Amino acid sequence: xxxxxxxxxxxxxxKLNLRYGNRHVLRDVDLSVRQGEVVVLLGASGxxxxxxxxxxxxxxxxxxxxxxxxxxxIFDRSGNGLDRLRLSAKQIERIRARTGMVFQHFNLFPHxxxxxxxxxxxxxVGGVPPNKAEEDARGxxxxxxxxxxxxxxxxxxxxxxxxxxAIARALAMKPQLMLFDEPTSALDPELVGDVLxxxxxxxxxxMTMVIVTHELGLAFExxxxxxxxxxxxxAASGPPAEILLSPTHPRVASFVARFHESNDMLKPFLEIx
Amino acid sequence: MxxxxxxxxxxxxxxxxxxxxxxYTVATIATGLLIGFAVGLAQLSSSLPLRLxxxxxxxxxxxxxxxxxxxxxxxxxxxxxxLNITKAWAGYLSLSFYIAAFYAEILRAGVESIDAGQVDAAxxxxxxxxxRMQRVILPQAIRRMLPPLVGQSIIQMKNTTLLSAIxxxxxxxxxxxxxxxxxxxxxxxxxxxxxxLIVLVPLTALARRMEGPHAHAH
Numbered sequence: 001x002x003x004x005x006x007x008x009x010x011x012x013x014x015k016l017n018l019r020y021g022n023r024h025v026l027r028d029v030d031l032s033v034r035q036g037e038v039v040v041l042l043g044a045s046g047x048x049x050x051x052x053x054x055x056x057x058x059x060x061x062x063x064x065x066x067x068x069x070x071x072x073x074i075f076d077r078s079g080n081g082l083d084r085l086r087l088s089a090k091q092i093e094r095i096r097a098r099t100g101m102v103f104q105h106f107n108l109f110p111h112x113x114x115x116x117x118x119x120x121x122x123x124x125v126g127g128v129p130p131n132k133a134e135e136d137a138r139g140x141x142x143x144x145x146x147x148x149x150x151x152x153x154x155x156x157x158x159x160x161x162x163x164x165x166a167i168a169r170a171l172a173m174k175p176q177l178m179l180f181d182e183p184t185s186a187l188d189p190e191l192v193g194d195v196l197x198x199x200x201x202x203x204x205x206x207m208t209m210v211i212v213t214h215e216l217g218l219a220f221e222x223x224x225x226x227x228x229x230x231x232x233x234x235a236a237s238g239p240p241a242e243i244l245l246s247p248t249h250p251r252v253a254s255f256v257a258r259f260h261e262s263n264d265m266l267k268p269f270l271e272i273x
Numbered sequence: 274m275x276x277x278x279x280x281x282x283x284x285x286x287x288x289x290x291x292x293x294x295x296x297y298t299v300a301t302i303a304t305g306l307l308i309g310f311a312v313g314l315a316q317l318s319s320s321l322p323l324r325l326x327x328x329x330x331x332x333x334x335x336x337x338x339x340x341x342x343x344x345x346x347x348x349x350x351x352x353x354x355x356l357n358i359t360k361a362w363a364g365y366l367s368l369s370f371y372i373a374a375f376y377a378e379i380l381r382a383g384v385e386s387i388d389a390g391q392v393d394a395a396x397x398x399x400x401x402x403x404x405r406m407q408r409v410i411l412p413q414a415i416r417r418m419l420p421p422l423v424g425q426s427i428i429q430m431k432n433t434t435l436l437s438a439i440x441x442x443x444x445x446x447x448x449x450x451x452x453x454x455x456x457x458x459x460x461x462x463x464x465x466x467x468x469x470l471i472v473l474v475p476l477t478a479l480a481r482r483m484e485g486p487h488a489h490a491h
Contacts, residue, residue, distance in 0.1 A: 057397055089401065097399025107394035111412045121398035124408065166394075173398060 009068075010035045010177055010208050011056065016065030017079075018051050018232075025051045026062070027232045033177070033210060038203045040219040040240070041212045043229035044255065049212040052229065053179050056210065057099045058092055069095055070176055097125050100170030104182040106162045108154040114141070114165050115150040118172045126173060133172070140168040144198055160191030164198050171202075178202065180211040184218075196221075216244060216259050228252045279457040280464045290447030291468060297443065298430040301368035305429070308369060309376025316381045319402070327377065334374035340435050342367045347439040364436045368429070375425050383418035384410055423480040427473055444468060 011033040018026040026048045033039050041049040054060035056067065058075060067075040074095050076085035087095075108117050118137035122128040128136070141147050144164040154162050163183055170178060183199065184192045196218055203209060203222040213219065219226050219240050226243045228236040228251075236249045247253040280287070315327035334342070347363035387410050395405040437446035448465040452458040 059393055059396060093399045093401055095399075096397055099397070101394075101397035103390060103394060105390050107388075107390035109391065109394070109409055109413075111416075120408065121400065124404055125399040169394075169398070 008035045009033065010037075010070055011210070012066075012068040013052075013056070014066040016052070016055060016067065017063045018048070018055060018060060019063045025232050026055070029065070029229075029232070029234055031227065031234070033208060035208055036206045037224045038207075038209045038211065038222050039225050039227055040223040041210065041227050041229060042214075042216075042219065042255065043235075044251075047229040048232040049229050050181055051232075053101075053181050053210060053212050056177075056179055057096045057101060059101075069099065093125070097121070097173055098176050100173060100175035100178040102163070102166050102170055102178070102180045102183050104185050106154070106159070106166045106186070108162055108165055108169070110154055113151050113153060114146065114157070117154065117165055118169050121169070122172050137168065137172055140171055141165075144168050145194070158191055159187045160194045163187065163195045167195075167198055167202070176208065178207055178209045180209065180213070182212050182214065184213065184215060216256070219244065228255070275463075276457060276460055279451070279455050279460045283451045283455070283461075286447045286451055287444065287464065287468065290442060290444035291472075293436075293442055293447075294430065294433050294444040295472075297364060297368060297433045297436060297441070298426075300365060301372060301433075302426050302429055304365075304369035305372035305376055308373035310380060312373060312377035313380030313384075314406075316377060317384055331374045331377050334371050335378075339367070339371050339432055340438060342371055343435055343439055360439045360441050364439060364441045368432060368436075371432070372425065372429050376422065379418050379421045379425065380414070382421075383414035386417055387413050420480055420484040423476065423483065427476055427480065430473060431469065 009032045011031070013029060013031040016026055016029040016031075017024070029048075029052060031039070031052075041052065043049050051060050055062045055075075056069070058067075062075065062077065064077045064079050064081060065075070066073065066077075072095070073085055074087060074092070077083050109120070112120060115134065115137055118140060119130065119133040122133040122136065123130050126133075138147065138150065141150055144167060146161060146164055146168065149157060149161060149165075154165065157165065167183075180199065184195050187195060192215075196215065199209075199211070199218065200222055211218070211223075223240045225237060226240045227234055228243060228249065230249075230251050236243050236247070236252050243252060244256050247256055312327050312330050315323045316331070318324055318327070343364065346367045347358065347360055350363070351358045384406075391409055391413070392405060395409040400408065433443055434445040436443045437449060440446065442450075444465055448461045452461040455461065
């Protein structure tokens with residue numbers, strides 16, 4: 001088990017609304033994440049999980065609400081769309097630099113080596129001397145079992161390896177918060193395990209994380225809290241055992257039931273094998 | 274009968290013409306790349322006025338025939354501006370501005386063809402708009418832009434023949450001149466066409482090679 005958590009919130013989201021045209025993607029979402037906490041966002045596709053995640057580092061532009069990271073307000077816009085806070089591009093870039101993000105499709109830079117993918121941002125954005133950045137990058141790649149791939153191009157790696165490089169790339173910026181957007185959804189089933197292990201190890205190391213995933217197993221394994229989104233609203237929130245084992249909300253119940261169903265369907269085959 | 278002596282006797286004039294053609298080709302490609310790059314970036318800018326300027330530039334120069342631009346800038350522009358514009362400047366500027374519109378479109382299309390996930394990743398790492406463009410987008414986009422850039426540049430060499438309309442002594446102009454006193458248009462224009470083939474076929478082959486299956490490998 002993890003050590004008791006100091007209850008300092010590292011991320012606070014208040015009354016967040018996001019619209020794409022007429023579509024109201026997020027409705028009055030409130031979420032607070034404490035230092036060292038792991039929050040797993042669940043929900044059907046189109047429920048707003050990814051949009052919520054992208055709002056946290058302002059890759060999506062919310063319509064209204066308030067976001068605070070590490071005690072520093074980064075977004076504050078009233079219900080009628082008036083900014084109560086205007087940050088310069090520089091300030092926003094500085095906040096993003098300390099918020100790591102891992103994407104469903106890895107989004108590695110294909111024209112750079114694995115090592116360069118990891119050192120590029122620390123050197124360019126963080127001002128870390130190239131030698132130091134390379135040393136740190138090699139350490140991260142070793143941790144993730146990728147040290148022999150440092151000089152390869154991303155296209156020469158398997159999906160699972162690419163996603164671990166993407167994790168190393170995000171960690172190289174020494175983030176105070178890590179965001180994962182369906183990190184295993186684009187992977188072949190046999191490659192999911194390595195990436196999940198990397199994420200579990202990171203959670204155990206005390207990293208604060210918000211993870212969008214369909215892997216209920218991962219939620220059980222590392223989530224301090226599961227947040228279930230339904231049509232852009234938080235339908236349920238609590239410890240994984242409580243939310244997933246005895247769901248009270250009907251949509252959560254049917255979501256979990258579908259998961260069990262597919263597991264049950266597989267069971268006879270797994271037992272034969 | 275094909276009288277080769279017409280060509281050999283006037284080889285000097287043809288050679289001068291070729292040099293003029295090559296000079297305008299290289300000079301207007303270089304200038305056009307600079308202007309086109311700026312206009313392309315303007316089209317991609319987050320500022321609406323800049324995007325508009327880029328768009329208007331491209332549509333303006335793409336939709337007026339080059340011959341009209343050349344004649345207008347040599348015969349009409351001096352009247353508007355009350356100053357003398359030599360045919361050399363009119364030709365050089367017209368060809369440069371004209372091709373810049375096509376280069377700008379190639380740049381815009383190349384940048385827009387890069388997966389949005391690349392921008393997301395660079396943005397999430399805290400890179401500024403300039404850093405994203407310089408380190409992540411352009412290095413990938415330029416690879417894709419090279420074949421159409423070469424193709425457009427080949428067209429530019431052929432476009433220089435329109436310079437003869439404002440009496441710039443390019444290859445075609447020299448050809449017309451030789452034919453006017455030798456009365457041998459068949460030999461002379463065949464030679465002009467052959468010279469273009471000799472220069473451009475290798476370049477076209479190079480462009481084709483770049484579009485080949487290896488072009489997309491990283």
